[in-house]
Amino acid sequence: MPIYEYTCCKCGHDFEYLVRGDDTASCPSCGERKLDKRFSVPSAHTSDSSMPPCPDGQCAAAPGGCCDSGGCQFMGQ
Numbered sequence: 001m002p003i004y005e006y007t008c009c010k011c012g013h014d015f016e017y018l019v020r021g022d023d024t025a026s027c028p029s030c031g032e033r034k035l036d037k038r039f040s041v042p043s044a045h046t047s048d049s050s051m052p053p054c055p056d057g058q059c060a061a062a063p064g065g066c067c068d069s070g071g072c073q074f075m076g077q
Helices: none
Strands: 003-008 014-018 035-037
Antiparallel strands (some): 003 014, 003 035
């Protein structure tokens, strides 16, 4: 069951929706069914670490890993 990101064409609300079978999404704010599906960036986690993967091997260069102090300094979070 994929999760898609949408923007409502009527009110502009951004939201995620878990699609189940033939289910169709509607805006949780106004109920509109005319939606734009947004581009989503996939997420990946490895089983040997609780930290998210870091781009270009930068984890080793960062003190405490790339997500030091609770915010990822290389992933813009």
